[in-house]
Amino acid sequence: MxxxxxxxxxxxxxxxxxxxxxxxxxxxxxxxxxxxxxxxxxxxxxxxxxxxxxxxxxxxxxxxxxxxxxxxxxxxxxxxxxxxxxEGVQLPEKEKEQTRQKEEIQVDIVVIGGGEAGLVAAARLLTAGKKVALLEKNGYLGGATILNGSNVTATGSKTAKRIFGEQAKKDTPQHLAADVSNESLHTNDQNLTQVMTENIGEAIDFISDFVNLNYGKAQTQTPEHSIDRQIELPSSSSYELVKKAAEAFTKKGGQIFLDARVEHILQDENGKVTGVVAEGRKRTLTVHADAITLSTGGYGANLNMRGKKAKG
Ligand SMILES: Cc1cc2nc3c(=O)[nH]c(=O)nc-3n(C[C@H](O)[C@H](O)[C@H](O)COP(=O)(O)OP(=O)(O)OC[C@H]3O[C@@H](n4cnc5c(N)ncnc54)[C@H](O)[C@@H]3O)c2cc1C
Structure with a gap:
C-alpha cells in the first residue's frame, strides 16, 4: 500500500x-x-x-x-x-516498556472490586464526602456484573412505587426475605438476606439518582416470587450501570485504578487496617486509607459455601 x-x-x-x-x-x-x-x-x-x-x-x-x-x-x-x-508499512521500532513503577496515594476509603457492589459503594461514600479510590484487578470494570441482564428486585424503593404503583405497597423486606428463602430452598444465609432485603430499595434509588438510571418493569419476573417486583434497565444489561456509574464517579472526583490487584491489606501494630497494596503489570500501588470496602465478588462458584442443593 x-x-x-x-x-x-x-x-x-x-x-x-x-x-x-x-x-x-x-x-x-x-x-x-x-x-x-x-x-x-x-x-x-x-x-x-x-x-x-x-x-x-x-x-x-x-x-x-x-x-x-x-x-x-x-x-x-x-x-x-x-x-x-x-502491507509493507514500517512503524517505528519500539521495545516493550519493562520498568515497574511505584505509586503511593492517600484516601479516606479504598474500595476493592469494580463490579456493581464496588461501584455503588464507592459512589455512596463519595456522596458522603469521602475521598475514595476504587481498585480493580482487571484492565476493565464490571466483573460478573457485566454478564447480567440488570434484572433486580426493587422492594422498598421509590422506583418500585413508580413502576408497580399500589402493588408496591404490599411488598416489604420481610415479604421479599420469605420469597428469597423459598426460592433458595431455605439454604440462604439469613443475615445476608436481611442485609439485602432491608437495603436494596435505598440502593436502587441512590444509584438511579447518582447516574440518572431509568429502570422499568422487567420482562421476566422470578416465578418463585409471590409478587411482581423485578425491574431492569432499558438496555437489559448491567454494563449500562457499570459504564454510567464509573463515569459519574470519576466526574465527581473519585479515582479508579484498573489493573490493580489487591494482594496485601496493611495494618498498624494494633491490627487496625491502614490501607492496601495492589499489583499490576507495570505498577505497585500503595493506598493508605482509614478503611477498606471489600467488594470482590460473590461465592456462586463455591459449592460448599452456596450449599449443595443450590443448582446453577
Ligand atoms: C450470567 C449471569 C447472569 C446474572 N443475572 C443476574 C440478574 O439478572 N439479576 C441479579 O440480581 N443478579 C444476576 N447475576 C448475579 C450478579 O451478576 C452478581 O451477584 C453481581 O454481579 C455481583 O456483583 P459484585 O460487584 O459483588 O461482584 P463482581 O461483579 O464479580 O465484581 C467483583 C470485582 O472484584 C474484582 N476483584 C476480585 N478480586 C480482586 C482483588 N484482589 N483486587 C482488585 N479487584 C478484585 C473482580 O475482578 C470483579 O471485577 C448474574 C450473574 C451471572 C454470571
Whole structure:
C-alpha cells in the first residue's frame, strides 16, 4: 500500500472472528475501528477502546495486553502487527516498556472490586464526602456484573412505587426475605438476606439518582416470587450501570485504578487496617486509607459455601 490507506484485519476471538480496520496515514496508525465481533459486549468495548488508545499513543502493536483479557488483546495486536507488515508499512521500532513503577496515594476509603457492589459503594461514600479510590484487578470494570441482564428486585424503593404503583405497597423486606428463602430452598444465609432485603430499595434509588438510571418493569419476573417486583434497565444489561456509574464517579472526583490487584491489606501494630497494596503489570500501588470496602465478588462458584442443593 502507499503511505496512506485502510487495512482490513481479522483476529481470532474467544467466540469467533473479530473484524477490524486499521487506518494508516504517513506511516502512522491513525485509527483502529472494530467492525464486527461476537465477544461479550461490555468487556469487549472496554478492551477495544483501551487497545485503540494505547496503539495510537505508542504507534506500536508491541504494547501490553489488557489484564483479564490477555488472549483477546494479544490476538488483536498480533494480527494487526502482521497485517501492517504484509502491507509493507514500517512503524517505528519500539521495545516493550519493562520498568515497574511505584505509586503511593492517600484516601479516606479504598474500595476493592469494580463490579456493581464496588461501584455503588464507592459512589455512596463519595456522596458522603469521602475521598475514595476504587481498585480493580482487571484492565476493565464490571466483573460478573457485566454478564447480567440488570434484572433486580426493587422492594422498598421509590422506583418500585413508580413502576408497580399500589402493588408496591404490599411488598416489604420481610415479604421479599420469605420469597428469597423459598426460592433458595431455605439454604440462604439469613443475615445476608436481611442485609439485602432491608437495603436494596435505598440502593436502587441512590444509584438511579447518582447516574440518572431509568429502570422499568422487567420482562421476566422470578416465578418463585409471590409478587411482581423485578425491574431492569432499558438496555437489559448491567454494563449500562457499570459504564454510567464509573463515569459519574470519576466526574465527581473519585479515582479508579484498573489493573490493580489487591494482594496485601496493611495494618498498624494494633491490627487496625491502614490501607492496601495492589499489583499490576507495570505498577505497585500503595493506598493508605482509614478503611477498606471489600467488594470482590460473590461465592456462586463455591459449592460448599452456596450449599449443595443450590443448582446453577
Ligand atoms: C450470567 C449471569 C447472569 C446474572 N443475572 C443476574 C440478574 O439478572 N439479576 C441479579 O440480581 N443478579 C444476576 N447475576 C448475579 C450478579 O451478576 C452478581 O451477584 C453481581 O454481579 C455481583 O456483583 P459484585 O460487584 O459483588 O461482584 P463482581 O461483579 O464479580 O465484581 C467483583 C470485582 O472484584 C474484582 N476483584 C476480585 N478480586 C480482586 C482483588 N484482589 N483486587 C482488585 N479487584 C478484585 C473482580 O475482578 C470483579 O471485577 C448474574 C450473574 C451471572 C454470571
Amino acid at each position: 502507499d503511505n496512506k490507506g485502510k487495512i482490513d484485519v481479522q483476529a481470532k476471538g474467544h467466540n469467533g472472528p473479530i473484524d477490524f480496520e486499521l487506518s494508516i496515514d504517513d506511516g502512522r496508525v491513525t485509527d483502529l475501528e472494530i467492525k464486527q465481533h461476537s465477544e461479550i459486549p461490555g468487556i469487549f468495548d472496554q478492551v477495544a477502546d483501551k487497545l485503540r488508545s494505547d496503539v495510537l499513543e505508542n504507534q506500536s502493536f508491541a504494547i501490553d495486553a489488557i489484564s483479564g483479557a490477555t488472549v483477546m488483546s494479544e490476538a488483536i495486536l498480533e494480527s494487526a502487527d502482521q497485517a501492517v507488515k504484509n
